[in-house]
Amino acid sequence: xxxxxxxxxxxxxxxxxxxxxxxxxxxxxxxxxxxxxxxxxxxxxxxxxxxxxxxxxxxxxxxxxxxxxxxxxxxxxxxxxxxxxxxxxxxxxxxxxxxxxxxxxxxxxxxxxxxxxxxxxxxxxxxxxxxxxxxxxxxxxxxxxxxxxxxxxxxxxxxxxxxxxxxxxxxxxxxxxxxxxxxxxxxxxxxxxxxxxxxxxxxxxxxxxxxxxxxxxxxxxxxxxxxxxxxxxxxxxxxxxxxxxxxxxxxxxxxxxxxxxxxxxxxxxxxxxxxxxxxxxxxxxxxxxxxxxxxxxxxxxxxxxxxxxxxxxxxxxxxxxxxxxxxxxxxxxxxxxxxxxxxxxxxxxxx
Amino acid sequence: xxxxxxxxxxxxxxxxxxxxxxxxxxxxxxxxxxxxxxxxxxxxxxxxxxxxxxxxxxxxxxxxxxxxxxxxxxxxxxxxxxxxxxxxxxxxxxxxxxxxxxxxxxxxxxxxxxxxxxxxxxxxxxxxxxxxxxxxxxxxxxxxxxxxxxxxxxxxxxxxxxxxxxxxxxxxxxxxxxxxxxxxxxxxxxxxxxxxxxxxxxxxxxxxxxxxxxxxxxxxxxxxxxxxxxxxxxxxxxxxxxxxxxxxxxxxxxxxxxxxxxxxxxxxxxxxxxxxxxxxxxxxxxxxxxxxxxxxxxxxxxxxxxxxxxxxxxxxxxxxxxxxxxxxxxxxxxxxxxxxxxxxxxxxxxxxxxxxxxxxxxxxxxxxxxxxxxxxxxxxxxxxxxxxxxxxxxxxxxxxxxxxxxxxxxxxxxxxxxxxxxxxxxxxxxxxxxxxxxxxxxxxxxxxxxxxxxxxxxxxxxxxxxxxxxxxxxxxxxxxxxxxxxxxxxxxxxxxxxxxxxxxxxxxxxxxxxxxxxxxxxxxxxxxxxxxxxxxxxxxxxxxxxxxxxxxxxxxx
Numbered sequence: 001x002x003x004x005x006x007x008x009x010x011x012x013x014x015x016x017x018x019x020x021x022x023x024x025x026x027x028x029x030x031x032x033x034x035x036x037x038x039x040x041x042x043x044x045x046x047x048x049x050x051x052x053x054x055x056x057x058x059x060x061x062x063x064x065x066x067x068x069x070x071x072x073x074x075x076x077x078x079x080x081x082x083x084x085x086x087x088x089x090x091x092x093x094x095x096x097x098x099x100x101x102x103x104x105x106x107x108x109x110x111x112x113x114x115x116x117x118x119x120x121x122x123x124x125x126x127x128x129x130x131x132x133x134x135x136x137x138x139x140x141x142x143x144x145x146x147x148x149x150x151x152x153x154x155x156x157x158x159x160x161x162x163x164x165x166x167x168x169x170x171x172x173x174x175x176x177x178x179x180x181x182x183x184x185x186x187x188x189x190x191x192x193x194x195x196x197x198x199x200x201x202x203x204x205x206x207x208x209x210x211x212x213x214x215x216x217x218x219x220x221x222x223x224x225x226x227x228x229x230x231x232x233x234x235x236x237x238x239x240x241x242x243x244x245x246x247x248x249x250x251x252x253x254x255x256x257x258x259x260x261x262x263x264x265x266x267x268x269x270x271x272x273x274x275x276x277x278x279x280x281x282x283x284x285x286x287x288x289x290x291x292x293x294x295x296x297x298x299x300x301x302x303x304x305x306x307x308x309x310x311x312x313x314x315x316x317x318x319x320x321x322x323x324x325x326x327x328x329x330x331x332x333x334x335x336x337x338x339x340x341x342x343x344x345x346x347x348x349x350x351x
Numbered sequence: 352x353x354x355x356x357x358x359x360x361x362x363x364x365x366x367x368x369x370x371x372x373x374x375x376x377x378x379x380x381x382x383x384x385x386x387x388x389x390x391x392x393x394x395x396x397x398x399x400x401x402x403x404x405x406x407x408x409x410x411x412x413x414x415x416x417x418x419x420x421x422x423x424x425x426x427x428x429x430x431x432x433x434x435x436x437x438x439x440x441x442x443x444x445x446x447x448x449x450x451x452x453x454x455x456x457x458x459x460x461x462x463x464x465x466x467x468x469x470x471x472x473x474x475x476x477x478x479x480x481x482x483x484x485x486x487x488x489x490x491x492x493x494x495x496x497x498x499x500x501x502x503x504x505x506x507x508x509x510x511x512x513x514x515x516x517x518x519x520x521x522x523x524x525x526x527x528x529x530x531x532x533x534x535x536x537x538x539x540x541x542x543x544x545x546x547x548x549x550x551x552x553x554x555x556x557x558x559x560x561x562x563x564x565x566x567x568x569x570x571x572x573x574x575x576x577x578x579x580x581x582x583x584x585x586x587x588x589x590x591x592x593x594x595x596x597x598x599x600x601x602x603x604x605x606x607x608x609x610x611x612x613x614x615x616x617x618x619x620x621x622x623x624x625x626x627x628x629x630x631x632x633x634x635x636x637x638x639x640x641x642x643x644x645x646x647x648x649x650x651x652x653x654x655x656x657x658x659x660x661x662x663x664x665x666x667x668x669x670x671x672x673x674x675x676x677x678x679x680x681x682x683x684x685x686x687x688x689x690x691x692x693x694x695x696x697x698x699x700x701x702x703x704x705x706x707x708x709x710x711x712x713x714x715x716x717x718x719x720x721x722x723x724x725x726x727x728x729x730x731x732x733x734x735x736x737x738x739x740x741x742x743x744x745x746x747x748x749x750x751x752x753x754x755x756x757x758x759x760x761x762x763x764x765x766x767x768x769x770x771x772x773x774x775x776x777x778x779x780x781x782x783x784x785x786x787x788x789x790x791x792x793x794x795x796x797x798x799x800x801x802x803x804x805x806x807x808x809x810x811x812x813x814x815x816x817x818x819x820x821x822x823x824x825x826x827x828x829x830x831x832x833x834x835x836x837x838x839x840x841x842x843x844x845x846x847x848x849x850x851x852x853x854x855x856x857x858x859x860x861x862x863x864x865x866x867x868x869x870x871x872x873x874x875x876x877x878x879x880x881x882x883x884x885x886x887x888x889x890x891x892x893x894x895x896x897x898x899x900x901x902x903x904x905x906x907x908x
Contacts, residue, residue: 038822039810041741052737059735063728070724073699078717081638084708091899092706096907097644105696106689113685120685120735121678127737128674180671185508186604188669188744196740199670202507202598204605206671219822221743223812224669225501227508228421231815291551327421 039219041192046168046210047175048127048195055123062116108241127196130209135166137176143187143200143222143331146229147291147304157252158279160291161304164238166245168211174242175211188224191237197223212239221305228327234305248298255282256294256350265346268339273331290330296350303328315344380464381879385471386450387775392475393443394846396434399482401842403431408799408832414820424816425499426518430481432502433522436618437529438478440760444469444625445536447576447767448564450775452540454870454877455558457549457886462542470536477529484521498522501814503615504585506596506607511589520589523582523707530579537571540564549869551888555649556908558868558891559642563628566656570617570624573660578614581607605670612663620659623755624652626763627694630716633763634698636866637713638705641892641904644697651690651697658687668736669743677736682732690729695720710864711785715766722758729804744814747807753800765792765845772852773859777875778854784848792841795870798834802827836858867892 037043044050093322141163142149151158165176180189182200189208190197198208212218223232240248269275270284277290296302299309305312306325316323319340322331335343376384408428410418419427450865451469453460461467484497498518500508509519544565548557585607587593593629594600596607635642642648665684668677698720707713733739743750765788772780806824818824862871872894873882890896890904 040823041808041810049741052741055735056732056738059732059738063731067728070699071721074717074720074724077699077702078707081702081705083708087706091639092704094641094902094904094907095643095700095704096641097647098700101700102644102647102693102697106693109689109692116731116735117682117685119540120681120737123735123737124674124677124681127740128677160527185513188812190744190810190812192741196737197669197743198740201604201670203601203603204671220810221812221815225425225505225508225814227513228425228499230425231421231817234819242775268601332707335683 037193038194039221043193043250045214045216045218046194046212048208048210049193051123051126052196053159055119056119058119059116062112066112132177132209133173133175135174136177136209137174139163139165139176140179140181141189141200143180143182143184143189143226143233144289145184145227146222146233146325146327148233148235149183149291152249152252155249155253157249158281158292159252159295160299161301162236162238162299164212164240164245164248165174165212166212166242167215167239168215172242173211175209177207177209180206180208185226186224187222187226187233189220189235190223191218191220191235194220194237199224210237212237215239215241215244229325232304232306232325232328234301236301236305251298252295254295256280263342263346263349265342265344268335268343269346272333274333276329293347293350296347298351303330311344314347315340318343366373366456378468380460380468382449382453382461382464382467383775383877383879383881385467386448388471388476388798389442389449391445391472392478393439393446393604395586396438396478397443398842398846400431400434400439403427403434403841405835405839407431410816410836411818411828412832413829414818416817419816421816422499425501425814426497428814429498429501429504429522433481433498433525434478435756435876436502436622437526438474438481440622440756441529441533442471442474442566444622444760445533446472447629447764447771448540448567448625449536451771451870452543452561452564454546454873455868456547456552456561457859457869457882457888458543458547459881459885461539462547463539466535466539470532470539473532473535474529475532477525477527477532480528481525484525487517503611504607505611506585506602506604507591507598509585509607510597511600512599520586523585523589527579527582527586530575530582533571533575534579537568537575538626540568541572544568548888549888550749555646556888556891559631559645559648560628561632562866563624563652566652566668567621567628570656570659574614574617574621577610581610581614584610603616605667607666608667608670610865613660613667615666616663617659619752619755620655623761624655626719626760627652629763629767629770630698630719632713632868633712633716633766634701635708636770636864637708637710637716638702639703639708640705642697643700643703645891647693648697651693654690655687658683658690662687665734665736665739668739681734681736685731688727688734689733695724695727698841702853710765710769711780711782711789712770714786714789715769718761718789719762719766722754722762722796726754726759729754742807744812745807746813747804747810749813750800750803750807753803758800762792762796765789768845768849770864771870772849772869773863774875774877776853776856777859778852778856779859779863780852781848784844784851788841788844788848791837791844794839795834795837795839798837799831802830802834862894865898867895869893872897 042053058076137152140151140153148161150160150163166174168174180198180200182202187200188197189200194210194212195208195305197204201207216239218239220235220238226233275285275287277287279286279288279292279294281294301307302309302313302317303325318333320332321328379385390854400471406419410416410424449461497523500514500519504522507513544561584595588595588597594602596602596604598604612864631642631648660681662680662681664672664676733742733751769780769785805827810821811818811824859875861873861875869886872886886893890908896905
């Protein structure tokens with residue numbers, strides 16, 4: 001038995017060691033991509049995320065301390081009070097309880113709870129009751145199966161999937177307040193580095209705010225199960241300098257760039273089912289079920305971040321959306337090769 | 352007349368045919384047989400739910416994997432969650448409660464034996480309905496063949512617009528039917544504990560096991576009823592033109608969340624209180640000491656029962672309840688940590704100064720204490736609402752509640768299996784296989800659920816069938832999946848141990864653990880009538896009094 005136990009423990013130790021080192025090796029070789037902090041909640045870059053980060057450090061410190069104390073007690077019990085080999089076979093002294101001790105381990109946790117509660121209540125108020133300055137950017141985010149619609153009512157801009165907001169630094173504090181709506185099922189807006197998540201629920205408007213302190217692209221994705229393609233309902237937030245943001249707004253306000261002669265691709269677009277769902281401002285296409293395509297080429301990705309916005313991907317997406325995003329509500333358009341080419345060429349003009 | 356001429360009638364009764372045998376089990380109203388039916392039924396579903404989990408983990412082993420389609424993955428997590436909660440955890444805990452409560456309180460059966468059978472068969476029928484959706488729900492093109500709305504089935508995903516066909520109906524009916532079973536079993540447990548105790552066993556002298564299950568049963572009555580109501584409302588929405596949750600007609604998705612979680616959170620305590628009950632019986636016996644602070648343990652249990660009814664909306668910190676409601680639910684949620692902490696301290700104090708024997712049941716209990724401590728602390732992290740805005744619906748939450756349900760509840764369940772298997776079968780299990788099971792499962796558990804916290808912190812939401820590379824999630828998901836195979840191996844060893852011990856195990860005798868509660872005073876397995884004469888008790892540990900007439904408990908209590 002003893003021999004078996006030692007061989008078992010050796011087997012366990014070797015297995016754990018092997019797994020650990022192979023994990024380290026795989027992790028070290030893992031491509032990190034161009035977003036080093038990606039979606040790490042401990043790399044906050046905006047006030048709400050920073051408030052949460054501060055609170056989380058406090059909570060982690062308190063719970064970590066509790067863990068160490070209780071774990072040490074458990075370990076001490078297991079080692080110190082194990083049955084010895086030379087045990088005399090008598091029952092240990094029976095202890096039935098102690099009111100003092102019970103009182104101690106009731107009052108101390110109560111005090112800890114009070115401290116945690118007060119710290120938490122303060123952050124809730126800071127984030128949820130924050131005053132909205134007059135110069136705040138207003139965005140309406142509408143969740144759809146399985147993409148994001150963004151509307152800037154003050155600028156008359158409508159876009160999809162890639163949210164653009166200005167940086168909010170000390171010289172120009174420009175927070176963005178986002179009103180959250182849903183066109184169909186529940187979704188959740190979550191950019192971990194900018195703010196905690198808030199759900200988009202039909203018939204239940206919500207709001208949240210961000211004030212990113214550094215320019216760059218921030219990632220996230222839908223965080224409430226919303227149907228088949230919940231997984232590829234990705235979020236990208238482009239935080240731009242004040243000038244770049246103003247320029248982006250200017251460009252987005254333009255109607256679609258249409259050549260003098262209606263191209264063959266445009267004719268296909270406007271005579272097939274495309275226009276039932278998509279809008280191209282300034283043309284007959286005014287559907288609202290799918291993303292606005294007026295400035296399609298100004299976006300880096302298609303299919304809510306599921307693929308890069310390249311002519312090949314765009315063509316593939318029209319030909320067979322399921323190849324990129326099975327379960328997406330975009331139908332395969334059943335076009336011939338020349339039609340596909342023409343249509344892709346037309347879409348490539350929507351800058 | 353000579354004796355030789357008399358032909359004795361053949362009295363060697365032929366062993367009953369298989370059909371007769373089956374008949375006695377199907378028609379039984381014996382609490383022990385119903386208990387075993389519950390347990391075996393739940394073990395079958397445990398394997399099914401485990402296979403579903405394995406499918407999901409293989410799909411997530413690397414980014415952009417295509418082991419299963421998104422549709423299949425969504426069905427897998429819906430079925431896994433529903434199966435594990437309603438058709439594994441609840442029945443298996445009811446099974447132990449059914450089997451053990453009458454034995455522990457010196458009764459011959461539950462208060463309502465026929466209601467008991469009704470409860471089991473309703474639960475069993477519910478499970479079959481759920482899985483019948485695999486063949487029966489394919490009513491319309493694209494309807495899918497199993498529910499895919501997630502185990503909390505948020506509206507309006509369950510409306511006819513978004514859930515065509517009948518898979519959601521099978522889900523609804525399965526929960527409705529098994530809910531009736533759960534409520535009837537709960538009523539039975541309450542009645543049994545309150546009315547069937549043997550002479551001398553006052554409420555203050557009954558085993559903690561009975562106390563914890565009493566509170567659990569009360570919670571079932573309070574919590575399952577709103578769920579049942581909500582399921583009926585959902586059916587009305589889907590078929591009779593009601594608009595409770597139909598947002599397109601002015602209904603409220605948030606109301607469903609409230610209905611579901613006012614069931615869903617007490618449900619966590621419905622599952623964990625029986626786990627506490629196992630620990631409260633097993634830890635004292637293997638530490639050779641009386642439970643420390645019995646009255647405080649009872650008080651903490653009742654406190655948990657009450658507070659657990661006021662914490663449900665901490666599942667809804669991200670749905671926009673407003674700052675004041677969020678603040679209230681932070682406080683109530685933090686408050687429940689206090690009685691739970693008291694319980695952990697009392698178990699530690701029970702071990703303190705004892706002589707701890709590391710038999711398999713005790714190993715599982717010690718692992719439970721360690722894991723439940725961590726589960727409680729990650730729970731405290733999420734009770735801080737702003738932290739939950741980041742952690743909610745991420746893999747951190749998935750890791751947290753698996754720490755509670757697997758690391759807490761399943762570990763104590765394994766302890767209970769090994770501890771009471773000798774009583775139920777009359778046979779001793781294999782200690783070597785038991786320890787192998789423990790270590791395999793412990794390694795698998797920690798590989799899977801320790802590392803599962805990390806992708807959550809790195810922004811990985813739950814319920815996604817695939818994920819993008821380059822976000823630092825790949826390695827963690829790989830390790831998590833590797834752990835699954837250790838757990839599966841552990842489960843196989845466990846099932847093998849049960850079968851091998853049942854057929855080949857040594858006789859256990861009536862009291863293999865030198866324990867103190869009444870079930871160990873009768874034969875293993877107990878006869879149909881449990882006790883030849885109804886016992887009379889004077890303290891919480893009647894068998895201690897019997898074994899130590901010079902130093903009985905009743906002198907001190």
